[in-house]
Amino acid sequence: MTDAVERGATCPVAPRGWPNPLLPEYDQLPEGRPLTQVTMPSGSKAWLVAQHDHIQRLLADDRFSVEPHPTFPIRFPAPQELLDMIAKDSKNLLVTMDPPRHTRVRQMALPDFTIKAVEKLRPRVQELVDEYLDRMEAEGSPVDLVQALALPLPAQVICELAGIPESERDTFTRNAAIMVGTRHSYTMDEKLAANEELMKYFATLVTEKQNNPTDDMLGNFISRASQTDEFDHHGLTLMTKMLLIAGYEFIVNRIALGTQALLDHPEQLAALRADTAGLMPKTVDEVLRYFSLVDEIIARVALADVEIDGVTIKEGEGILVLKGLGDRDPAKYADPDTFDIHRDARDHLAFGYGVHQCLGQHVARLMLELCLTSLIHRFPELRLVESDEPIELVDGLPPVHKLMVGW
């Protein structure tokens, strides 16, 4: 899974390095990064899409499907048994549904993810950030920012959104961390066991919330979904599990990587301290753009022949969207490999594009904003501390294990 492979033969997949998290194989893509045809492990054809403009146009095009299809581009060699399981589970997941069902299901969750709904969380999230920073200060310099803030904060926020009781949070956070790969040393067996435990937990939680509706994000979603015939109990369990763990790893990493990027750029950090209200929105978008790393999970299959820039993507062929590259597209962003909080990066692709754009993006923005703001003001002398464990971003979902900071 980590071997680089020849362009034109199969899809490039490789471990990501630090400080340049982009795949070295991407350097082999043609100048200007037009669409490049590759052959997937299954033998079907797919196109790598790496230009910002192409990515936006294709992901907004309803002639591409995200549902299981015989030639859907899957980047690893998968036994039929696993494909059948994915196909079965995918019927219940928002991320693998096409409209119009996708539209109906997304709207069941949407009212709790609007800007106004998320703004209501602001005081509580700030309180939590302050508590974690109190503990961090009490522990004394240096600390591992991942364990002190980046990991526990999103876990706590997600548990509160879901109405998961305090006594049950360890079960959720421990298993979610194993499943999403926050520590990449976990084996596949451990991940499957964690998934099984989470499924059992969520099956019970769904039943509880169906019997005793609660006014929280998950309770509201389950109430709305239970009034329709969109899901059976197993489907609702899968869907609620996905809603809660979808953005977990993403936000843990962005808090750590964003802090690291600011500490690596002292002049920008000074400007941000001096005008936090003015620059923080841009900073959040730049952190999202610069670390827009999760490329290979965005794939589609064409339901019709689609022409783009003189290239015809034929019906049944797939696309693989390299949004990490799209967000470093020099045709879109000047000097794209430079971290610059002054640029306008609002149209980055970090949350995807098209109808599947991340439902929880405002929750992620809020956590990132409050963590960065509080950190830089609470610790004016904040600095990176040499660690004997280098930052390592590993394959698809890049975990950041450790970020030592001092003050």
Added chain:
Amino acid sequence: MKVHADRDRCIGAGLCALNAPSVFDQDDAGLVVVLNDSPSDAEAADAHKLAEHICPSKAILISDG
């Protein structure tokens, strides 16, 4: 110029309300609402950027006059 929003296309990403709050809002269901369909020049620039690049479901439409 006139700003129009297609609520059937809207997926409630909310980026319009985030980036141009004087022109767009989200209703309680999360769908786009146009607050001001004839924005000023500065607001119009943001509305154009939203329509062309930011709105992920292409639900914002801009016409002349």
